[in-house]
Amino acid sequence: MSQQPVASTGIEGLDHILLGGFPRNHVYLLQGDPGVGKTTLGLQFLLEGARNGETPLYITLSESKSDLEAVAESHGWDLAGVHIYEELIGEESLADDETTVFYPAEVELGRTIKALLTEIDRVKPHRVVLDSLSEIRLLAQSTLRYRKQILALKQFFAGRNTTVLFLDDRTTDVTDMQLQSVPHGVVELERYTPLYGAARRRLQIVKMRGLNFRDGYQDFNILRGGIVVYPRLIAAEHRRIVPLERVASGIEVLDTMLGGGVDRGTSTLIMGPAGAGKSALATQYAIAAAKRGERASMFLFEESLSSLFNRSESLGMPLHEHVDKGTIVVRQIDPAQLQPGQFAQLVRGAVEKDGTRVLTIDSLNGYLNAVPEERFLLLHLHELLAYLGQNGVATLLVFAQAGLVGQMHAPVDVSYLADCVVLLRYFEAHAKVRKALSVIKKRSGMHETSIRDFILSSRGIEIGASLDGYRGVLTGTPNYDRVVEDLRTQ
Numbered sequence: 001m002s003q004q005p006v007a008s009t010g011i012e013g014l015d016h017i018l019l020g021g022f023p024r025n026h027v028y029l030l031q032g033d034p035g036v037g038k039t040t041l042g043l044q045f046l047l048e049g050a051r052n053g054e055t056p057l058y059i060t061l062s063e064s065k066s067d068l069e070a071v072a073e074s075h076g077w078d079l080a081g082v083h084i085y086e087e088l089i090g091e092e093s094l095a096d097d098e099t100t101v102f103y104p105a106e107v108e109l110g111r112t113i114k115a116l117l118t119e120i121d122r123v124k125p126h127r128v129v130l131d132s133l134s135e136i137r138l139l140a141q142s143t144l145r146y147r148k149q150i151l152a153l154k155q156f157f158a159g160r161n162t163t164v165l166f167l168d169d170r171t172t173d174v175t176d177m178q179l180q181s182v183p184h185g186v187v188e189l190e191r192y193t194p195l196y197g198a199a200r201r202r203l204q205i206v207k208m209r210g211l212n213f214r215d216g217y218q219d220f221n222i223l224r225g226g227i228v229v230y231p232r233l234i235a236a237e238h239r240r241i242v243p244l245e246r247v248a249s250g251i252e253v254l255d256t257m258l259g260g261g262v263d264r265g266t267s268t269l270i271m272g273p274a275g276a277g278k279s280a281l282a283t284q285y286a287i288a289a290a291k292r293g294e295r296a297s298m299f300l301f302e303e304s305l306s307s308l309f310n311r312s313e314s315l316g317m318p319l320h321e322h323v324d325k326g327t328i329v330v331r332q333i334d335p336a337q338l339q340p341g342q343f344a345q346l347v348r349g350a351v352e353k354d355g356t357r358v359l360t361i362d363s364l365n366g367y368l369n370a371v372p373e374e375r376f377l378l379l380h381l382h383e384l385l386a387y388l389g390q391n392g393v394a395t396l397l398v399f400a401q402a403g404l405v406g407q408m409h410a411p412v413d414v415s416y417l418a419d420c421v422v423l424l425r426y427f428e429a430h431a432k433v434r435k436a437l438s439v440i441k442k443r444s445g446m447h448e449t450s451i452r453d454f455i456l457s458s459r460g461i462e463i464g465a466s467l468d469g470y471r472g473v474l475t476g477t478p479n480y481d482r483v484v485e486d487l488r489t490q
Helices: 012-017 038-051 065-074 091-095 104-123 133-140 143-157 252-257 278-291 305-314 319-325 340-352 364-370 374-390
Strands: 027-032 056-060 083-086 127-131 163-168 185-192 200-208 218-223 226-230 267-272 295-300 328-332 356-362 394-400 420-429 432-442 451-457 460-466
Touching: 012 218, 012 226, 027 038, 027 143, 038 056, 038 065, 038 127, 038 163, 038 226, 056 065, 056 104, 065 083, 083 104, 104 133, 104 143, 133 143, 133 163, 143 163, 218 340, 226 340, 252 432, 252 460, 267 278, 267 374, 278 295, 278 305, 278 319, 278 328, 278 356, 278 394, 278 420, 278 460, 295 305, 295 340, 305 319, 305 328, 319 328, 340 356, 340 374, 356 364, 364 374, 364 394, 374 394
Parallel strands: 027 163, 027 185, 056 083, 056 127, 127 163, 267 394, 267 420, 295 328, 295 356, 356 394
Antiparallel strands: 185 200, 200 218, 218 226, 420 432, 432 451, 451 460
C-alpha cells in the first residue's frame, strides 16, 4: 500500500506528531482561543510551502494585511512568496445603503464567499489558510446556515489539489462538535497560566482521518522564528538492548561500594539533606566521564553557574576546564519558565545530537516545580529515565530531602524509579558534625552495605573507613557501641 503524500508544516515537532505532516489535498481545522498561536502556525505552514516551490494563499477575514506583516516581521519572516487576500468583514456594510428584503448579514456573507472563491480560482494555490471561521459564523447567524457554508467550502476545495487550514478562535458559545465532524482533521491549541510562572501552551490532534498520529497533549511554545513543538517523550519508541558496562566515578572506594561502579543505561539517585555533598558527587561523575573522553551534560534547576564553578574549584574539581573544552555541557534551567515537554526535548537533544553518555539532573526538586502535580512528575520522570536507559546513558539524579539531622522528608517518593540509590547523611560524633555515605540499593548487581565516612576537602571527595563502631548513623543520632579508632579529621 503506497503512503499518502503529506504537506510538511514547517514545524519539526508537529511533523513528528503527524508522522510527516498533513495528508495533502484535504481540509483541516485549527481551533484555539485568541492569542494561542493559530496565525503563527498558519504562516509557518504557508512559508514551508513557498520554500518547497508551492503556491501559498492566506485569506484573512479579520486581521489586516499589515497586521500579518507585523507578525511575520516579529519572527524575521519575509512574506514575499505568500499571496495575502484581505476581505475584512463589515467594511462594505458601513457604507452600504442598499435596500433589500434580505438581512444585511446574509448579503455580506454571499459577497464575501463569492469574492474569496474568485481569488482562489485566480491564484490556484497549493496551500490555503482561511482566517477565520468566526467571521463566517457571525454572518451566517444560524448554526444550520453556518454548517452548510463550511460544507460548501469543503466541497469547493475537493479536487483542487489544495491543502487547507481553517482557523477558528471559538469566540462564541456555539458548540463546535458538529464543526469538527466536517474537516479531515482537527488540531486544538490551548493556552493556560499556572499560579506562578510563564503561560504554557499545548496542542493535541483531536482527529486525523486515515493517519495513525501520536495522540495526547504536546507542549509547544512561540519563540522568535515561530512555533516550537516539544513532542511527548515515549520511551517505547526507543527500545534497544544496552550491553553491561560499568561507569567509574574516579573514586576507587566509591566504585568498590557500588560493585565496580554504576552501570551504563541505569539511573542513580543521590539523596540527602542540603549541603551534604550531593551535587559535588554528581559533578565528580561528570568530570570522570570527561576525563575518559566521553560527553557529559549537567542540567541545573536551582544552583547558579557561578556557584557551581566556585564550589567545584574549591573542591579541586577542574569543571571549568572541561566546560571550556566542550566535553561537559552545563545548562541552567528556570523551572518557572519551563514546560515539561521542553525539558524532555533538551535532554533528547543532549543525547541524540551531542552524544551525551553521562547526564546529571540537579535537582529533582526543581524539576518538581516545573511539573507541580506529583502524578505527572512521576510519569514524566519514568519516561525520561526509560529513554535515557535505552540509549545507554548513565543518569545521576540529585534529590534534596527536607531536614538536616534526624528524620528526613521528601515531597515525593522517587526512589523506586531509580536503579541505584546513594544516601548521604549528617551525623554527630565526638562533638563534630560528620557526613556519611551508604549505597541503599542497586538493581543491576551486588553492592557494599557498609556506611562510610564522607569527606569534602580541597583535595576533592574522600570516602573514609566503615563506621563499624556506630549504630544509627543514618538517623543522625548514632550510638557508640565499642571503642574504635577516632574518625578521620578533616
